[in-house]
Structures are given as C-alpha cells and as structure tokens.
Amino acid sequence: MAALWFLAVRGLRRHPVRTALVVLGLCVTGALLLDMTMLSGGLVTSLGQVLSRLGFAVRVVPKGTLPFSGDAEIPDGDRLAAAIATRPGVTAVVPVVATNVYVRRGPETFASFALGVPGGGTGAYALLAGRDLPPSAAGGTPDDEAAPAVVNPVMARLDGARIGDTLVVSAAARPALASVTSPVRVRVVGIADFYFDLATQRSIALPTADLWRVEGSAPGPASLILVRVAAPARIDALVAWIDARDPRVDALSIRRFLDRAGARLTYFNQFALILSSLSLMVSFLLITAIVTLSLGERVGEIAMLRALGMTRSRIGALVLLEGLLLAAASLPGAIGLGLAMSGNLDAILRSAPGVPENLHFFALTPGAVERTAVLLLATGALGGVYPAALAARLGIAATLHAEVLS
Amino acid sequence: MGSRTARQPWARPAAVCVAFVALLLGTGTLRGHAAGPASPAPGTDPPVALTDRSAKILGVVPGDRVELSATAAGPWRTFRVAAVYQPAVYPTEISRTRVDVRLHLADLEALEGGGDAVDSVVVRVRPPARPADVVTRLNALALGFRAYTSADLAERGSTTFEVIARFHRAISVVTILASSVFLLAIMTLRGEEMRRQVGVMRLMGISRRTVAAVVVLVAAAIALAGSLVGVGLGYGLSALINAYYRRLFDTPLVFSAVTTPVLLAAVGLSVVLGVAAGALTAWRLLRRRPLEQVGR
Numbered sequence: 049m050a051a052l053w054f055l056a057v058r059g060l061r062r063h064p065v066r067t068a069l070v071v072l073g074l075c076v077t078g079a080l081l082l083d084m085t086m087l088s089g090g091l092v093t094s095l096g097q098v099l100s101r102l103g104f105a106v107r108v109v110p111k112g113t114l115p116f117s118g119d120a121e122i123p124d125g126d127r128l129a130a131a132i133a134t135r136p137g138v139t140a141v142v143p144v145v146a147t148n149v150y151v152r153r154g155p156e157t158f159a160s161f162a163l164g165v166p167g168g169g170t171g172a173y174a175l176l177a178g179r180d181l182p183p184s185a186a187g188g189t190p191d192d193e194a195a196p197a198v199v200n201p202v203m204a205r206l207d208g209a210r211i212g213d214t215l216v217v218s219a220a221a222r223p224a225l226a227s228v229t230s231p232v233r234v235r236v237v238g239i240a241d242f243y244f245d246l247a248t249q250r251s252i253a254l255p256t257a258d259l260w261r262v263e264g265s266a267p268g269p270a271s272l273i274l275v276r277v278a279a280p281a282r283i284d285a286l287v288a289w290i291d292a293r294d295p296r297v298d299a300l301s302i303r304r305f306l307d308r309a310g311a312r313l314t315y316f317n318q319f320a321l322i323l324s325s326l327s328l329m330v331s332f333l334l335i336t337a338i339v340t341l342s343l344g345e346r347v348g349e350i351a352m353l354r355a356l357g358m359t360r361s362r363i364g365a366l367v368l369l370e371g372l373l374l375a376a377a378s379l380p381g382a383i384g385l386g387l388a389m390s391g392n393l394d395a396i397l398r399s400a401p402g403v404p405e406n407l408h409f410f411a412l413t414p415g416a417v418e419r420t421a422v423l424l425l426a427t428g429a430l431g432g433v434y435p436a437a438l439a440a441r442l443g444i445a446a447t448l449h450a451e452v453l454s
Numbered sequence: 455m456g457s458r459t460a461r462q463p464w465a466r467p468a469a470v471c472v473a474f475v476a477l478l479l480g481t482g483t484l485r486g487h488a489a490g491p492a493s494p495a496p497g498t499d500p501p502v503a504l505t506d507r508s509a510k511i512l513g514v515v516p517g518d519r520v521e522l523s524a525t526a527a528g529p530w531r532t533f534r535v536a537a538v539y540q541p542a543v544y545p546t547e548i549s550r551t552r553v554d555v556r557l558h559l560a561d562l563e564a565l566e567g568g569g570d571a572v573d574s575v576v577v578r579v580r581p582p583a584r585p586a587d588v589v590t591r592l593n594a595l596a597l598g599f600r601a602y603t604s605a606d607l608a609e610r611g612s613t614t615f616e617v618i619a620r621f622h623r624a625i626s627v628v629t630i631l632a633s634s635v636f637l638l639a640i641m642t643l644r645g646e647e648m649r650r651q652v653g654v655m656r657l658m659g660i661s662r663r664t665v666a667a668v669v670v671l672v673a674a675a676i677a678l679a680g681s682l683v684g685v686g687l688g689y690g691l692s693a694l695i696n697a698y699y700r701r702l703f704d705t706p707l708v709f710s711a712v713t714t715p716v717l718l719a720a721v722g723l724s725v726v727l728g729v730a731a732g733a734l735t736a737w738r739l740l741r742r743r744p745l746e747q748v749g750r
Binding site: 063065066069070072073076077079080322323326327330333334337338341342344345389392393396397399400401402 | 610613614617618620621624625628629631632633635636638639640642643646647691695
C-alpha cells in the first residue's frame with residue numbers, strides 16, 4: 049500500500065500546475081457542495097437551534113397553522129392553558145396573545161407587533177435592560193395608570209423609546225379613531241430581544257389583559273400557548289393529550305414544528321439537491337477527464353510497472369488512489385471557500401422580506417461537513433474508475449513497443 | 455387572516471379536507487377572479503365560487519354542496535358551489551396548498567360572526583385621475599388604513615423574487631469560476647499534448663502569432679462545443695424543472711426559462727473564457743524554444 053501511495057503522490061507532483069488547477073476546480077465545486085448541504089435543511093436547523101434555546105418543548109397553535117402565521121386564535125386559550133398546566137411533568141404554561149398595533153410616541157405613530165403575556169419571566173423574550181413586566185392583573189391596569197411595557201431594541205433605536213417613556217398603544221393608526229378603539233397608555237419598563245423579530249420590526253410586550261383592552265376583545269383567546277415540560281419522555285404523551293382534548297388546536301413538539309416548517313421550505317431543499325448533484329457531476333467529470341488525459345502521457349510508465357510485476361488490480365488501485373488524493377487535497381480549500389461563500393449567500397437570502405433576525409439559511413453542522421467530505425471523496429474515487437479500468441487493461445508488450453516506436 | 459375549514463358532507467373522511475379558505479378577508483384574493491356567484495334565492499344555500507384547483511381537491515362540481523366553518527370545530531354552514539373558475543396565477547401564491555373559496559362579503563361576515571371589516575379594498579381609478587394622486591389623498595385621510603398604487607404593491611411583492619434572483623446570480627458566478635478552472639486545466643493538458651506539435655510548427659517557420667492563434671482557436675472550439683452541450687443540458691434540465699413543479703403546484707406558471715439573452719450570455723462567456731484559457735496556454739507553450747519543445 050505504501051508503494052501505491054508513493055507512486056500516486058509522485059504522479060500528482062510531477063505536474064504541479066495541472067494538479068493545482070484540478071485541486072482548485074475541486075475546491076470550487078466542493079465549496080458549492082458544502083454550501084448546498086448547509087442550505088438543505090439550514091433554515092430548519094437554525095430554527096431548531098433557536099427553539100431549543102428557548103426551552104419550550106411544546107407549542108399549541110390554532111389547527112393547521114404555525115405560531116404567529118396569521119390572525120387565527122385559540123378561542124379558550126386561557127382555559128386550555130390551565131388544563132395543560134395540570135398535566136404531569138408540565139412546569140410552565142404561557143398563553144400568548146399576538147397582534148398588530150399602532151404605537152404613538154409624541155407626534156409620531158408607528159406600526160408594531162404586540163405580544164400579550166401573563167407577566168414577566170415567561171421566556172417569550174429575553175430582557176436586555178430595565179425590568180420585566182409584573183404579573184398581569186385581572187381586568188388589566190387601572191385606567192388612570194400607565195400599563196408596563198417592554199419594547200425591542202428596534203423601537204428603542206428607530207423611535208427613541210427609552211425606559212421610563214410613556215407611549216400610547218392603539219388598534220387604530222389615527223387619534224380620530226380613538227373613540228372607536230381603546231388606546232392604552234403604557235410606560236416602558238424594559239428593553240428585550242424578541243425571538244424571530246424581523247430586521248426592522250418594532251415589537252412591544254404588555255400584560256395580556258391590557259392587550260385585550262387595546263384589541264377591544266373579551267378575555268380568553270390566545271394566539272399561542274407555550275409549554276415547558278420537565279421530563280422530555282412525557283412530551284409525546286402531552287402532545288397526544290392536547291390533540292385529543294381540543295380538535296381546534298395542534299400541539300407541536302419541536303420535531304413536529306420543524307417538520308411542519310420544513311414542509312414549507314421545499315424550494316431550498318430541491319434547489320440544494322439540484323445544485324449538489326450538478327457540483328458532484330462537475331467534480332466527477334473534472335477528475336475523470338484530467339486523470340484519463342494524464343494517463344495518456346504515462347502509458348509507458350504503467351506498462352513498465354506491469355512489466356516489473358505490478359498486477360492489473362494494483363495498477364487500477366493506483367489510478368483510483370490518484371483520484372481520491374485529488375479530492376482529499378481539495379477538502380480543506382473546499383470547506384474554507386464554502387464557509388466564506390455561505391456567509392455572503394446567507395446575507396443575500398436574509399435580505400428577503402419576512403426573514404427573522406435569528407434565522408439563517410445556511411447552517412454549519414458537523415453532519416454537513418461530514419456529508420460533503422464523504423461525497424467529495426466518493427466522487428474522487430468514482431472519477432478514477434474509468435481511467436483505472438483503462439490503465440488496468442493496458443497490454444505490456446504492445447504498449448512498450450508503441451512507446452519505443454513513438 | 456384566520457384559518458378556516460371547508461368540508462364536503464358526503465365525501466370520504468380523507469377527502470373531508472382541512473382547507474385554508476382564502477376568503478374576502480384574505481390576502482387580496484379578490485384579484486383576477488371570475489364573475490362572482492349569483493345572489494342567493496331566498497331559502498337556498500348561499501353560493502360560493504371555487505378555483506378549478508380547489509374544486510379538484512374537494513372533488514366537487516357546480517351544483518354540489520360544501521360546508522364551511524371559521525374554525526375546525528365548527529359550526530358548519532352549507533354552501534352551494536355556484537361556479538368553478540380559473541384564477542389568475544401569481545407566483546407569490548404558488549406555494550399555497552389551501553383551497554380558495556369566494557363568497558359574498560355578507561355571507562363571510564355571517565360565517566365569521568364579525569362584520570364591517572375588510573382586509574383590503576381595490577379601487578379602480580377613472581382617467582384622467584392619476585393613481586399616485588389618489589393614493590396621496592387617501593393616505594391623508596384620518597383613517598386607519600394605508601393605500602398603495604398597483605405599482606407599489608407589485609414592487610413590494612416582487613422583493614422576494616429579486617432576492618432569489620440575486621442568489622441565483624451569485625451561484626452562477628461560482629459555477630462560472632468552477633468551469634473556468636475546469637477549462638484551464640483541460641487546456642493545460644491539451645497544451646502539454648500540443649508541445650511537440652507546436653515545436654515542429656515553429657521549426658517549419660510558422661510564426662509565433664499563427665501558432666498562438668491555432669492554440670486559441672482550439673481552446674475556443676472546445677469551449678464552444680462544451681457550451682453547446684451545456685445549452686442542450688440546460689434545455690433538458692429546464693424542461694424537467696418545469697414539468698416537475700407544474701405538476702407539483704398544478705399550475706401553468708413557467709419556473710425555468712431558457713431565454714435568448716441567457717443563451718447568448720452563456721455561449722459568449724464560454725467562448726471568452728476559452729479564448730482566455732487558450733491565450734494563457736499559448737503563452738506558456740511559446741515561452742519555450744522550438745528545439746526544447748520537440749525534446750532536444
């Protein structure tokens with residue numbers, strides 16, 4: 049085997065420019081392959097990472113939807129949340145109301161996403177500065193007091209909302225409609241990172257009862273119920289119980305959530321599949337073409353090796369090894385270039401409207417690197433099959449005779 | 455917009471599909487729909503119009519009855535399919551697998567238990583009024599809505615496609631880079647093969663310029679041949695992509711188009727790259743003296 053390695057490395061080093069060009073070409077196609085592997089399922093992986101970080105094992109949503117994907121609500125969200133809280137292993141249940149509101153700060157009015165939560169410390173957002181919301185009082189904050197609110201950094205940056213500022217939250221954009229809506233005065237008590245915010249999205253969280261007042265709706269409905277579970281083994285049973293209890297909702301474990309989200313991302317998976325196949329095909333052709341063409345220059349050498357006693361199978365193995373070495377030599381460059389390219393490609397795709405800040409299209413995972421390496425090495429080996437077969441079939445006497453004549 | 459559910463009372467349970475109904479309170483699905491359903495006669499079920507795809511999914515034809523509900527748990531209300539129509543297809547709506555149902559606003563309000571609210575209002579402007587002026591006047595009203603011209607909406611709606619196009623362009627740069635290296639590697643090998651031949655040509659008195667032109671021509675011919683094969687592959691792949699996605703989404707939309715500018719760009723770029731690779735190879739070949747090239 050050592051002899052084969054020696055001969056293969058020597059064969060490749062004999063033409064450094066040619067070998068460098070092939071390795072460079074394989075670096076580019078390998079980089080594309082890595083990027084497409086990262087893209088395929090990248091969003092789902094990225095979403096899974098964020099979801100796992102939040103710590104909620106189950107999300108209950110209106111049937112057929114995903115969290116915050118529409119205006120649909122769970123009519124008796126509060127009651128369902130209370131029932132879920134009684135199940136074994138459940139450590140926290142957070143019914144969340146989400147809607148779009150208008151926020152007025154001085155003369156300026158801007159649209160914002162609003163989250164109604166029962167109180168602070170729910171994990172629906174991560175506090176960055178100030179203090180969290182107090183527990184939501186039944187019936188909401190008294191009219192003569194400003195309700196507490198937490199805003200996201202975008203609202204703080206773009207609109208100058210500071211801790212201690214007073215804002216007016218309303219379902220209508222214009223003061224003229226204040227008589228038909230219920231504007232609520234709020235005081236900013238904290239600034240928080242709201243998961244899945246869009247790049248320029250303003251978000252505000254206030255106690256659920258106060259948000260119901262803004263909406264002018266009766267207490268009870270929820271857009272989403274977040275559930276923490278102490279024992280992961282109980283998740284499936286809890287999901288089944290919720291599904292059976294209320295046909296109007298879907299209980300989504302993280303796996304079920306990702307499956308449902310993934311089903312809406314077929315474009316990226318199929319695009320990645322097509323481009324991965326193309327990059328593998330180009331790598332295969334590159335290796336096959338170069339190794340086959342270079343074989344033409346070395347038929348005399350191969351015939352000599354055969355004459356010295358090297359078997360056909362070892363000659364074939366030598367050529368296969370050259371293909372494999374070319375692929376292996378390109379791996380570090382392919383991974384480096386792929387990572388560099390993925391940052392730029394991710395930035396392009398993330399500039400699309402409606403892509404949350406925390407999500408990425410390209411997710412680097414050990415599995416993606418491993419898959420790329422295996423595919424590239426396998427392609428290198430496969431690319432060497434045809435020239436290896438040609439080399440193994442060479443007749444010793446005829447080849448040496450032809451070499452002498454030429 | 456909320457999720458609502460449609461079901462056909464006599465269909466098999468599997469066909470009692472959970473469908474998202476694009477109702478008038480939806481995302482602008484008023485656009486391009488066929489003539490609306492006839493007004494209901496007293497005592498009859500109110501009418502609905504279905505897109506041809508929705509009718510196929512539900513397995514219904516005009517005259518059949520369907521049940522609609524604002525929630526999966528009901529209450530269900532029976533409607534009569536008054537019309538099946540072919541809607542204008544918009545790329546932005548292509549991935550939606552829901553059933554589209556059109557019904558009278560009053561019927562929808564009754565179904566939802568709400569009223570006096572719409573998601574969008576389409577305004578047709580009579581010349582010589584300019585849409586931009588009308589939009590400015592509407593936005594100046596002290597009401598809780600925002601008006602857009604059709605052009606504004608089209609621009610907002612096409613942003614995603616612009617991003618995807620930019621992504622595709624970035625990928626094409628990578629493939630061009632890969633093919634350039636491929637071509638250069640092939641030409642390096644070809645140059646090695648031509649070394650002796652070039653030496654003989656030079657010894658015969660053929661000028662360096664002519665020899666260089668031959669090498670460049672060979673490279674350009676290889677690139678042109680490769681690009682022609684690539685064009686064929688491109689057509690084939692494009693046909694496969696269209697066939698697959700048209701079937702997947704049940705739509706006549708074109709997903710992949712091999713246009714003349716794309717063809718010209720691909721072939722032109724290949725030839726330019728071929729000429730560049732040929733020039734580089736010729737330069738490397740002609741650096742050596744003729745006798746050295748023939749092995750002396």
